Amino acid sequence: MKKRTLTLQKYGISSKRYKExxxxxxxxxEWKEELLSLEPSAKSQRIDGMPYSQTNNTSDETSDLAIKRMAILKKIxxxxxxxxxxxxxMWEYIIKSACYEQPFWYLRDIARIPMSQAAFLDRRRYFFYLLSRKR
Incomplete structure (x- = not known):
């Protein structure tokens, strides 16, 4: 079955922006999985008597992990x-449709979405409009 693309000209979003x-x-x-795999663990900074500077490349693994987790969490x-x-x-259905690429027939028949396809696609378009403004 051919996948339909949404038309978002009403919201001023080009086809290239929509694909992005x-x-x-x-x-x-992927972000959800990566966040689960990056479990926070207490690791100490390497202490070797040298002061921290850009040249000796000493890093704190705990802070690096926390920074990476926060970046992923912000996207989620x-x-x-x-x-x-x-x-x-209907936000969970929008996530399933936009992020997990589940087609409307799946949401209707399996997930039992309680609305029409036209109403759902309007909300999905509005989601992409808001996301475009925020990003």
Whole structure:
């Protein structure tokens, strides 16, 4: 079955921008997995008597891990908060559709989405509009 693309000219989003936003959303499952794999663990800074500077390349593994986790968490929160803003009651379905690429027939038949396809696609378009503004 051919995948339909949304038309977002009404919101001023070009097809290239839409593809970029889709690519961003499709990374969401990877971010969730990576966040789970980056478990916080207490590691101490290497102490060798040398003061920290740019030349000796000493780094704190705990802070590096925390920075990486926060960057991933911000992306996840951006997608989730935007979906909640677009449709507070249907945000989980928007995530499934935009991030996990689940087609509407799956959401209708398996996940039992309680709305019509036209209404859902309007909310999905609005989600991409909000995401485009925030990103």
């Amino acid at each position: 936003l889709c690519g961003f959303c499709e990374q969401y499952p 929160q951006l997608v989730e908060e935007t979906a909640k803003e677009a449709s507070p009651e």
